[in-house]
Amino acid sequence: MSASELSYTFLGPEGTFTEAALLQVPGAVEATRVPCSSVNTALERVRQGKADAAMVPIENSVEGGVTATLDAIATGPELRIVREALVPITFVLVARPGVRLEDIRRISTHGHAWAQCRLWIEENIPHAEYVPGSSTAAAAVGLLDEDPHYDAAICAPLVAAERPGLNILAENIGDNPGAVTRFVLVSRPGPLTPRTGADKTTVVVPLPEDRPGALMEILDQFASRGVNLSRIESRPTGQYLGHYFFSIDADGHAEDSRVADALAGLHRISPATRFLGSYARADQEKTPVVPHTSDAAFAAAHAWVNGILAGAPGVLAGPQGTPVI
Numbered sequence: 100m101s102a103s104e105l106s107y108t109f110l111g112p113e114g115t116f117t118e119a120a121l122l123q124v125p126g127a128v129e130a131t132r133v134p135c136s137s138v139n140t141a142l143e144r145v146r147q148g149k150a151d152a153a154m155v156p157i158e159n160s161v162e163g164g165v166t167a168t169l170d171a172i173a174t175g176p177e178l179r180i181v182r183e184a185l186v187p188i189t190f191v192l193v194a195r196p197g198v199r200l201e202d203i204r205r206i207s208t209h210g211h212a213w214a215q216c217r218l219w220i221e222e223n224i225p226h227a228e229y230v231p232g233s234s235t236a237a238a239a240v241g242l243l244d245e246d247p248h249y250d251a252a253i254c255a256p257l258v259a260a261e262r263p264g265l266n267i268l269a270e271n272i273g274d275n276p277g278a279v280t281r282f283v284l285v286s287r288p289g290p291l292t293p294r295t296g297a298d299k300t301t302v303v304v305p306l307p308e309d310r311p312g313a314l315m316e317i318l319d320q321f322a323s324r325g326v327n328l329s330r331i332e333s334r335p336t337g338q339y340l341g342h343y344f345f346s347i348d349a350d351g352h353a354e355d356s357r358v359a360d361a362l363a364g365l366h367r368i369s370p371a372t373r374f375l376g377s378y379a380r381a382d383q384e385k386t387p388v389v390p391h392t393s394d395a396a397f398a399a400a401h402a403w404v405n406g407i408l409a410g411a412p413g414v415l416a417g418p419q420g421t422p423v424i
């Protein structure tokens with residue numbers, strides 16, 4: 100299939116940070132891009148086969164995990180993360196022409212944007228009330244409605260620049276200048292994406308109940324195989340109070356023996372563990388491998404055990420045929 104025949108959904112409308120993440124995907128510019136009003140709708144269209152993949156936010160350097168996404172991909176028909184994208188985030192405050200900072204009573208934006216501009220708002224418009232918006236761009240465009248129920252919006256600089264009816268009242272209003280959001284491209288299950296040596300693997304592990312040390316056992320599957328974790332979050336399953344799953348990103352690919360071995364360990368501890376994909380890291384940073392956790396070390400160890408099962412000596416012979424101690 101050529102890139103232009105693919106169709107992508109994303110958290111829209113046009114001008115969201117999610118669209119900026121999607122446009123980083125090679126071929127996305129020529130492909131069909133369908134804006135959706137929620138992460139759930141974007142993912143549902145993929146599940147139903149109406150789109151090939153969805154771009155959704157998953158992690159924020161300031162706010163942490165995007166719970167709507169974490170929960171949606173952890174449950175329901177299986178989905179796979181096939182790619183990640185990083186977008187530096189800067190915010191502007193926009194209003195209709197003529198509206199001044201001191202006139203603003205109500206501000207709309209996406210919840211993550213509001214959380215990232217909290218200090219600036221407290222300092223500059225302390226009495227402003229928050230009106231939840233489905234995205235930053237939806238909040239900005241909503242200001243152009245005939246009778247908007249808020250006075251200003253927080254959005255990406257580009258959205259404001261492209262709409263003459265919007266006036267920028269303040270720039271760079273984010274509390275953390277280096278804020279970055281991580282997005283993932285999600286499709287239906289299929290062949291694994293190729294291993295690059297700079298990969299991530301995402302899993303969802305329901306915590307076994309009434310078992311002391313269960314979390315420690317889960318973490319140990321990674322630690323004992325030299326697998327680094329870059330994100331771990333607990334989320335309630337929603338079934339009943341106290342029932343949790345862990346959403347985990349680990350460095351490495353399921354084709355790396357140490358990761359495969361850790362996955363097998365997770366499955367033994369928690370059989371409902373859900374594999375959400377192995378995919379190339381956006382920063383292309385190679386994963387350092389401790390020698391005793393390399394593919395070669397795992398292959399040698401398996402060969403040794405298989406040899407024992409087949410009746411071979413249980414210890415390696417040294418250079419002169421003497422056993423190595």
Ligand SMILES: O=C(O)C(=O)Cc1ccccc1
Binds near residue numbers: 110
């Ligand atoms: O609302 C948007 O523009 C989004 O793409 C979601 C979002 C909101 C705030 C920071 C990063 C992503």
